[in-house]
Amino acid sequence: MTLKSFFEGARDGRLTAVRCTACGGLAIPPKEFCPACGKRGWQAAPLSGSGTIASYTVIRVAPRKFAPEAPYALAQVRLAEGVSILGRIVDVPLDRLAIGLAVKFHPLVRGDQTGIAFGPA
């Protein structure tokens, strides 16, 4: 699993973690060394893309590149498989955001760039 293949999969709607071939630990985003056992052997592990918001914030003052999009939400999402990832929240009204809200992976595609985002479950 490389960054390139991770994002190519994401672009097609597939969120993929890596599973350590030594200890079975799951990690996302992809890593070189297993955070649990330190070994260096991974298999791609497709995820369901389902999760819940563990924490979130609405960004109102954004860096220049993102300023036209403000306000926008960003969340820490705890995925059904037990790992967490950060992503933008899309297609959810800002006043409906809540910790515990169910969300689903939704790639944010802009030209040749792909971002991690989550939308309504």
Next chain:
Amino acid sequence: MRKVALVGAGVSKFGVRKATYRDLIWEAGKACFDSVPGVRPKDLDGLVVGSVMPERTAFQSHISSLAAEALGIRPSTLSARTEHMCASGTVGIRYAYAFIAAGLADLVMVLGVEKLNQPQGEEAILNMGTGVDREWEAAFGLTAPPCFALAAQRHMAEYGTTEQHFGLVGVKNHTHASKNPNAHFQKGATLDQVLGSRMIASPLRLFMCSPITDGAAAVIVASEERARALTDRPVWIRGTGQALDGFQLTSLHEDYAHWPALKRAGEAAYRMAGLEPKDVDVAEVHDCFAIAEIIAYEELGFCKKGEGGAFVEAGRSDYGGDVVVNPRGGLMGCGHPLGATGVAQAAEVWAQLRGEAGARQVPDAAVGVTHNNSGMGEHVVMIYGRE
């Protein structure tokens, strides 16, 4: 290991400065030398400079040598620059401490300096983005405020912490800063002002955030023998700890309301010092955002986990309370010139423990803590004590 003390300290004016990077070095260096008349620049055998991004903000690297020449210091044992994002200054003090404790140096200046403000304000925000992971965080539009906002939301959900609690941290630190002539902000702030200020990243409003600030600070660190020859009031380094949970947010503890690395760093420092949280009279903690100060109360053991909001509300972190937190005004009131912050924290504790903090003096302060972090998962704690 040898005993090590701070024997001098000085801070530049913090703010949006019409000063060059070198001007800031001169200003803090002079203030530091003025504080300890027995030390001339050529008496120092080492210099460590904490600075994060002069390559971007001043188009300058090779920083330690530049500062040494600017201040007339000729390092013979130690010359280095430390870059550890917002904790660069305290990381520099640890280097000086270790060299002196080991007998490899005797008298070392640690100087922190940052020139963050740029002609285009947006450039400063962009530069700050170098402190988070480029590919996994900055790429989503993540800067520092949202990281800490994620912690704030968790803390509110788990412990009932309120926006008012965050506001009270802002009021306290802005009020303290009003008594510090070197602070970026000196007008104080009311709770209405703080809670009415612009939302940056919910629930954090402008007056709950530290600003983009230029500034420098310096301390002189000495072996016991040199310290005793130079001053009758050395401020001893009694304990230090550093711990990391990770760099990317996703590498940290799953629950951002908990900062286990800060707890570990604090425990290591207390253990080394043979002291407990209740022994601390004054603490300079890293209030880059109000939530950070509330979590620091908890992880440093000033109150139980989850009670940080009530702790500030009851006035227990202010004058007359359990421990005076951020008497100089913190990062919120003084500003946060990255590399300078940790050194300025040490300078404040140095003044407090010598009884020289003037209008900000914490009565009879004997033990002081500084806490400097670089992100939510990387923390450095120092414990200082007077004789």
